[in-house]
Amino acid sequence: MQAYPLPPLPSDDKRWKIVNGTMRRHGYARNALIETLHTAQSSFGYVDEVAIRFVARSLHVPLSQAYGVVTFYHHFSLKPAGKHTCTVCLGTACYIKGSDKLLAEAETHLGIKPGETTPDGNISLMTARCVGACGRAPVVLEDNELIGLMQPAQLVQKLEIWAAND
Amino acid sequence: MTNEKLQQIAETNVAERKEYDYELNVCMALGCISQHSDRLKAALIEEVARSGKRCHVRQTGCIGPCAVGPLVAVSPTGTLYGNVQETDVEAVVASLGGEPVKRLETHLQHYFEGQQAIVLENSGQIDPEKIDEFIGRNGYQALMQTITQMASQHVIEQISKSGLRGRGGGGYPTGLKWGTVAKAVGTQKFVICNGDEGDPGAFMDRSVLESNPQRVIEGMAIAAYAVGADKGFIYVRAEYPLAISRLTVALREARRGGFLGNNICGTKFAFDMEIRIGAGAFVCGEETALIASIEGLRGQPRPRPPYPAFAGLWGAPTLINNVETFANVAPILRKGPEYFAGIGTAKSKGTKVFALTGKIANTGLIEVPMGMTLRQIIFEIGGGIPAGHKFKAVQTGGPSGGCIPEQHLDLPVSYESLIGMGSMMGSGGMIVMDDTSCMVNVARFFMEFCMTESCGKCTPCRAGTAQMFNLLTKICDCEASHADLDLLIDLCDVVKNTSLCGLGMTAPNPVLSTLRYFKNEYLEHIENRHCPAGVCASSRKPAIQRMVTA
Numbered sequence: 001m002q003a004y005p006l007p008p009l010p011s012d013d014k015r016w017k018i019v020n021g022t023m024r025r026h027g028y029a030r031n032a033l034i035e036t037l038h039t040a041q042s043s044f045g046y047v048d049e050v051a052i053r054f055v056a057r058s059l060h061v062p063l064s065q066a067y068g069v070v071t072f073y074h075h076f077s078l079k080p081a082g083k084h085t086c087t088v089c090l091g092t093a094c095y096i097k098g099s100d101k102l103l104a105e106a107e108t109h110l111g112i113k114p115g116e117t118t119p120d121g122n123i124s125l126m127t128a129r130c131v132g133a134c135g136r137a138p139v140v141l142e143d144n145e146l147i148g149l150m151q152p153a154q155l156v157q158k159l160e161i162w163a164a165n166d
Numbered sequence: 167m168t169n170e171k172l173q174q175i176a177e178t179n180v181a182e183r184k185e186y187d188y189e190l191n192v193c194m195a196l197g198c199i200s201q202h203s204d205r206l207k208a209a210l211i212e213e214v215a216r217s218g219k220r221c222h223v224r225q226t227g228c229i230g231p232c233a234v235g236p237l238v239a240v241s242p243t244g245t246l247y248g249n250v251q252e253t254d255v256e257a258v259v260a261s262l263g264g265e266p267v268k269r270l271e272t273h274l275q276h277y278f279e280g281q282q283a284i285v286l287e288n289s290g291q292i293d294p295e296k297i298d299e300f301i302g303r304n305g306y307q308a309l310m311q312t313i314t315q316m317a318s319q320h321v322i323e324q325i326s327k328s329g330l331r332g333r334g335g336g337g338y339p340t341g342l343k344w345g346t347v348a349k350a351v352g353t354q355k356f357v358i359c360n361g362d363e364g365d366p367g368a369f370m371d372r373s374v375l376e377s378n379p380q381r382v383i384e385g386m387a388i389a390a391y392a393v394g395a396d397k398g399f400i401y402v403r404a405e406y407p408l409a410i411s412r413l414t415v416a417l418r419e420a421r422r423g424g425f426l427g428n429n430i431c432g433t434k435f436a437f438d439m440e441i442r443i444g445a446g447a448f449v450c451g452e453e454t455a456l457i458a459s460i461e462g463l464r465g466q467p468r469p470r471p472p473y474p475a476f477a478g479l480w481g482a483p484t485l486i487n488n489v490e491t492f493a494n495v496a497p498i499l500r501k502g503p504e505y506f507a508g509i510g511t512a513k514s515k516g517t518k519v520f521a522l523t524g525k526i527a528n529t530g531l532i533e534v535p536m537g538m539t540l541r542q543i544i545f546e547i548g549g550g551i552p553a554g555h556k557f558k559a560v561q562t563g564g565p566s567g568g569c570i571p572e573q574h575l576d577l578p579v580s581y582e583s584l585i586g587m588g589s590m591m592g593s594g595g596m597i598v599m600d601d602t603s604c605m606v607n608v609a610r611f612f613m614e615f616c617m618t619e620s621c622g623k624c625t626p627c628r629a630g631t632a633q634m635f636n637l638l639t640k641i642c643d644c645e646a647s648h649a650d651l652d653l654l655i656d657l658c659d660v661v662k663n664t665s666l667c668g669l670g671m672t673a674p675n676p677v678l679s680t681l682r683y684f685k686n687e688y689l690e691h692i693e694n695r696h697c698p699a700g701v702c703a704s705s706r707k708p709a710i711q712r713m714v715t716a
């Protein structure tokens with residue numbers, strides 16, 4: 001049980017209760033920091049300053065440490081992602097089978113670099129370090145749906161469909 | 167849970183299986199799911215109901231050859247169908263009891279012939295989300311037998327006798343590690359399963375966790391009994407959501423069955439575990455960094471000693487083993503250490519699971535006895551290089567390993583032989599490259615990986631990998647001189663010998679091994695300003711570099 005007062009939830013947003021629930025389940029132990037950030041990331045899609053401050057205060061972790069953890073791990077993002085996410089796997093097997101060309105194609109088509117979102121907030125372009133589907137390389141995650149044996153033309157087609165349905 | 171009850175569950179499950187004339191096992195591991203094997207399974211269930219045949223459609227873990235997925239295995243005939251689409255379900259169900267569907271049959275005799283399954287013995291045969299099916303195939307027998315009949319010291323002796331070595335890549339004798347933790351002083355001890363499979367191009371741990379999570383839980387529980395721990399953690403990458411969900415189901419079922427919790431199998435032994443999800447940091451595969459991550463800190467390694475066996479998680483003695491190592495434990499105790507020690511080479515016992523990927527015909531998951539030659543693995547099981555290209559190198563050990571050329575393909579695979587060739591066993595990824603790959607570019611790819619994944623704690627790794635990456639980029643851009651190459655070689659030596667953890671110590675390996683076997687390619691870039699494979703010239707600044715500078 002924590003011996004200090006808990007901070008109030010940042011807003012009425014129900015998702016804060018989910019985040020708080022994770023911390024409660026771990027008894028507000030400091031080592032629940034990463035677990036809690038996972039919950040925040042999956043609930044909100046990103047971890048912003050409000051979230052970091054809230055989690056750090058609740059768990060009695062120095063803000064610098066919480067911020068350090070968020071920026072250390074690739075999984076947490078400080079900015080919201082676009083409506084659609086296109087993640088190109090850059091694992092070795094995918095690289096050998098030409099995922100660099102896929103990424104280049106997507107970059108030229110969208111006019112953005114990996115880690116960025118199109119100005120209209122529609123599509124985010126991401127890279128992954130290996131999603132473990134190397135048997136079907138090269139692979140791309142289209143909104144978390146894994147597509148194997150991807151061809152550049154096929155990828156561009158999907159990006160066009162996303163852009164058209166915006 | 168008692169022995170009788172365990173027997174009873176197993177018998178019920180076997181009897182249930184006998185009620186069906188046929189079984190259709192649909193592969194529902196990540197590779198096949200990406201080709202909608204989930205929808206295929208639903209369609210098969212519907213079609214079976216319509217046909218009225220006594221057939222059980224089951225979701226299973228990885229069957230192996232991802233290249234020809236989605237896969238459906240027919241039991242008892244043993245036919246394996248590949249590339250099965252939803253439109254094929256009628257033909258597949260109609261063929262039950264008759265001639266197999268010719269156009270869907272896979273012809274992979276060579277793929278399966280050389281393999282020997284210990285870790286993957288149930289993979290592709292049981293539903294990973296049903297504990298009864300696991301028990302029906304001798305599951306939890308080893309745990310029951312261990313904690314009711316064996317002293318913890320005896321368990322460690324058996325593991326030592328089997329010759330099992332850490333499957334995460336280091337190859338440290340597992341029995342010795344267990345013995346050290348068992349002897350370490352402390353009231354609280356921990357068991358950690360390292361499922362942070364960061365090596366790009368490797369997916370053995372994912373497959374094991376997706377196909378047979380109970381096996382890993384059983385192995386961990388036995389380890390906990392042997393070393394005297396009562397709490398465990400299993401650390402899985404966030405990139406493997408399917409493995410995490412299967413494991414969550416498995417943990418719930420194991421608790422319900424009384425294989426986790428208090429008074430396991432009616433004894434005083436208590437053990438429970440939690441899943442910890444990684445957050446995308448390659449360095450967390452290093453044991454001290456992984457411990458830091460479980461503690462909620464940045465995943466930065468610390469100097470050893472003290473080793474985790476003495477002071478690990480929260481300062482308590484901690485046993486850390488890889489997923490595959492734990493998956494080997496139950497069969498060793500069930501079949502006896504002599505059985506396991508009878509497989510493999512003098513110093514590397516048992517089997518090893520490899521992920522076969524890259525420019526090879528049969529990509530997929532394989533398990534072979536140690537001591538098999540790389541040539542057998544690549545050209546017999548893997549089916550060789552497709553599209554008339556020529557084999558150039560096989561990369562093992564991920565970013566810590568090296569590239570092995572044609573002339574060394576006849577050496578038997580073992581921990582020692584791979585290190586002798588300038589590579590390492592690693593967790594088991596094998597990426598085959600053909601003549602369209604530029605080895606300098608590959609070395610640069612790995613260096614870029616190590617540079618971005620370096621945690622930044624020690625200078626040789628943080629600064630050294632960045633400098634090496636710049637030098638390799640210069641070579642790839644055909645702008646380097648001989649002095650640059652000499653500097654690169656010097657840097658390799660410095661980073662290798664002065665880094666804090668395994669990431670830095672092994673980061674130069676891809677460069678060193680490509681220099682050892684493919685120096686002519688480096689020289690060609692430097693002297694003739696030309697890339698022999700035609701990779702570097704055509705895309706002078708590949709996308710990956712722009713990403714780093716961004």
